[in-house]
Amino acid sequence: MSDNPTACLLIIGNEVLSGRTRDANLQFLATGLGEIGIPLREVRVIPDVRATIVETLNAVRARFDHVFTTGGIGPTHDDITSECVAEAFGRPWEPHPEAVAEMAAHYQRQGTEFNAARMRMATMPEGAVLIRCEASAAPGFSVDNVHVMAGVPRIMQSMFAALAPTLSGGAPVRMRAVHADGLLEGRIAAGLEAVQRRFPALDIGSYPYYGRGAGGGTGGAGGARGTGATGGHGVTLVAKGTDPAALAEAAAAMAAVVREAGLEPVEGEPPPAAG
């Protein structure tokens, strides 16, 4: 995957940092970007604070091939992403002729006033390329390698569907998984590390689950809890990368590690928890 272009996601919004809203965009974009071969390498969630947004944008756009932002492009005072992108690039923030024309036509059809607040959504960094979408009359936009999208998941997904085909990705990132109920991470650690050494171009990971895949979670201190198979608890071993042949070999090697631990490997992720 080291040859693939890289992506960073900026989630802009106080409502995610306060816990009011549970972000629904990270996983969607992580999956979608992997499929087009632009793997997500970092995510930052930052508040609606001008200096923070500008500084963060400039840090990450220099570091990653693509930066995707979600949130802060609506009509209210706390929607400041667009003007911050202009400031970060040192460009004027001005009405975008095509966006103005298209939104004016939209509001006229709807019989709605195209007032100053709504005009903000047609105001963009000079030279912005519109990301039009089915779900909203207010477009997103790209400036160089920064792609500015809505935070509302339905609208963001519609914008990403329009944007993705215009990006030059690398080989798709694929995944192979093997799991076994009753497996403990502490028993397979040495064997799994050997698999990682054998396939340095792949990411090999292990993820404990509880209650038949209900665990989810973001890492794990599992493996510290006793022996024996408890109902639906186990570990999933995952190999990730762009080379299907290497992934198939790694999957076989991971299955062998599970067998060495005295358990029967099952291909794929464990089924989701009932209920």
Place this chain on the structure above:
Amino acid sequence: MSDNPTACLLIIGNEVLSGRTRDANLQFLATGLGEIGIPLREVRVIPDVRATIVETLNAVRARFDHVFTTGGIGPTHDDITSECVAEAFGRPWEPHPEAVAEMAAHYQRQGTEFNAARMRMATMPEGAVLIRCEASAAPGFSVDNVHVMAGVPRIMQSMFAALAPTLSGGAPVRMRAVHADGLLEGRIAAGLEAVQRRFPALDIGSYPYYGRGAGGGTGGAGGARGTGATGGHGVTLVAKGTDPAALAEAAAAMAAVVREAGLEPVEGEPPPAAG
């Protein structure tokens, strides 16, 4: 809230960046940290890459009063958070005497081997203070202002319950909300901005919802979609801060903004979507 200590969360794990796992810790910690008056100001999701973890830790621990990490403290080769914390602080990474003794006793009771992989979970930066919890025999730990927790949500929550009472927070961050079906952001933007100017110590935000609160989402380009009340679509206005009296006044002012737009404000968030 400007007097409150600040928090940053580092979510460490390839599985979140690849989309395999949906993070379940951000919203829990955002809410819990607000309640103890240590509001979350930034989140970064980073991969299991040593140089990235060390560099990020050093950047954020200098910038925020507290740094919380989730993920990467299990027994397998991809669990490298603990040794990265040691490197970031320039401290030896060594067996923690109390952790070793407690985990050895645990595994002996279970009849499980305390092998090299499990011993990794008792190996910590010199001087680490243990975060013991109900959910796992392998503890988290703190080094100065960095608090290292598991990624598995059940275990992380148990660790945070143990850790939170030991932290000195500020005034709890509270929230007041007003919503109205049929409201459009583009109609209330000017009035809401005036509310923000009147209460500079509060965060005033507006969040469109679709299908009676089903929208969720992280920001919004809403308000571009026609007029008129559509079933269960609307906008929630939110005031956030530490001063209950100011919050009550702001809630009343937000309700007045909704009334000026010709709609009847309803206190609180809209009910969740059915199904």
